Structures are given as structure tokens and as C-alpha cells.
Amino acid sequence: MLSEKQKLVLIIFLTIAFLSYSVYLYTFLPYKQRKISEQCVKGMDLWQKYNCNACHQVYGLGGYLGPDLTNVYSKRGPEYIAAFLQSGTQIMPKFNFSEDEIKSLLAFLEMMDKSGKADPRTYKINKDGTIEY
Ligand code: HEC
Incomplete structure (x- = not known):
């Protein structure tokens, strides 16, 4: 059995470990590592404004009139x-986009393309069942 003092030390140790790991995780979130240009953000706004998703899919989700x-x-x-x-x-x-909008x-x-592959047929399946793309 642990003595009261040992329990206290253990609790303090676990609390510090939990807090440091939390700070570490939230400081290095993957989305904070990726730099998205202003042009790209503008593109995303246009994507929403003109509702491209009504006819096109991203990762298979969206309308089915046009291709993914x-x-x-x-x-x-x-x-x-x-x-x-x-x-x-x-x-x-035809949306009559300006050069800058295009x-x-x-x-x-381009950013979306780099985020991964949408077509499961292009995944490489490893022997241990994991996938690479
Ligand atoms: C009203 C439905 C509709 C909307 C809204 C729409 N598209 Fe399309 N899009 C299509 C269709 C249908 C095709 C296939 C056309 C064809 O082959 O004649 C297509 C094709 C494309 C292609 C060529 C894809 C390929 O592999 O050949 C691109 C790129 C594209 N659209 C981008 C966009 C963007 C960006 C937007 C938003 C600004 C958008 N589309 C909005 C219907 C739409």
C-alpha cells in the first residue's frame, strides 16, 4: 500500500504530467502547423459564395451533378x-470570374488536393491493414 505522502507525490506527478501534455498538444495542433495563404482563404470564400458544393463533392460529400x-x-x-x-x-x-478570383x-x-486522396481505389493497403495515401 502507498503511504499518504507517496499518494500525494503520485497525484502531483500525474497532474503535472497531464497539464504539460495538454499544453504540448494544444500548442502543436496540426491545423496550426499548416500555413494557408490569403489567396487560398479567398478561394474558399468563393467556393462557399458560389456554392460549388451544390454540384461538386469534396471527399465524396456534396452534389452529384459534377465530378468530385x-x-x-x-x-x-x-x-x-x-x-x-x-x-x-x-x-x-459560367461565373464570369476575374483573373484574381480564378x-x-x-x-x-491546390490546398485541398494536398490534404489527401478522395478516391479509396488509390489507397495503398499495407499487410497490417493500415492504409497509405
Ligand atoms: C450547377 C452545377 C455546378 C456548379 C454550381 C459548379 N459546377 Fe463545376 N461542374 C459542373 C458540371 C456538371 C461539370 C462537368 C461538366 C462537363 O463535363 O461538361 C463541372 C466541372 C467542373 C470542373 C472540371 C472537372 C473535371 O475533372 O473535368 C471544375 C474544375 C469545376 N467544375 C469547378 C467548379 C467550381 C470551382 C465551382 C464553383 C465556383 C463550380 N464548379 C460550380 C457543375 C457545376
Whole structure:
């Protein structure tokens, strides 16, 4: 059995360990490590303002009229996307974006592309059952 003094030391030790680990965790949160440019934030605002998600999906969530755009940046490239946004198609509306707005949307799509892969078929499954993408 632990003496009263030993119990006190143990409680103090555990409290300090808990507090230090909490401070460590909240100081190095993953989202704080990632720097998002202002252009990218503007792109995200445009994405919401024009409701691209009504027709497009991100990680499979969204409307199903158009394709999933999570990895469109690496799949199609910026020139293709810019051309698409400038001219629209019969089904995709033409939004009359300015040069700067197109750059912002490209920055947003690039950031989203780097966040991971949306298509589960492109995952690599390891022998221990974990996945890499
Ligand atoms: C009314 C529905 C609709 C909205 C809103 C919409 N899109 Fe689309 N989008 C489509 C459709 C449908 C296609 C496929 C068009 C085609 O192949 O003719 C498409 C295609 C695209 C493509 C090409 C994808 C590829 O792999 O070929 C990009 C990039 C794109 N949209 C970006 C956007 C962005 C950015 C927004 C918001 C500013 C947006 N779209 C809003 C319907 C929409």
C-alpha cells in the first residue's frame, strides 16, 4: 500500500504530467502547423459564395451533378481548371470570374488536393491493414 505522502507525490506527478501534455498538444495542433495563404482563404470564400458544393463533392460529400473536385488540381492541372472556370460548359455555369478570383480558386483547390486522396481505389493497403495515401 502507498503511504499518504507517496499518494500525494503520485497525484502531483500525474497532474503535472497531464497539464504539460495538454499544453504540448494544444500548442502543436496540426491545423496550426499548416500555413494557408490569403489567396487560398479567398478561394474558399468563393467556393462557399458560389456554392460549388451544390454540384461538386469534396471527399465524396456534396452534389452529384459534377465530378468530385478533391484531387482535381493534380489530376487536371491549373490551366485546365482555369479554362473550365473561364468558359463553363453546357451544364456547368459560367461565373464570369476575374483573373484574381480564378487564382484564388486555384489556390484553394491546390490546398485541398494536398490534404489527401478522395478516391479509396488509390489507397495503398499495407499487410497490417493500415492504409497509405
Ligand atoms: C450547377 C452545377 C455546378 C456548379 C454550381 C459548379 N459546377 Fe463545376 N461542374 C459542373 C458540371 C456538371 C461539370 C462537368 C461538366 C462537363 O463535363 O461538361 C463541372 C466541372 C467542373 C470542373 C472540371 C472537372 C473535371 O475533372 O473535368 C471544375 C474544375 C469545376 N467544375 C469547378 C467548379 C467550381 C470551382 C465551382 C464553383 C465556383 C463550380 N464548379 C460550380 C457543375 C457545376
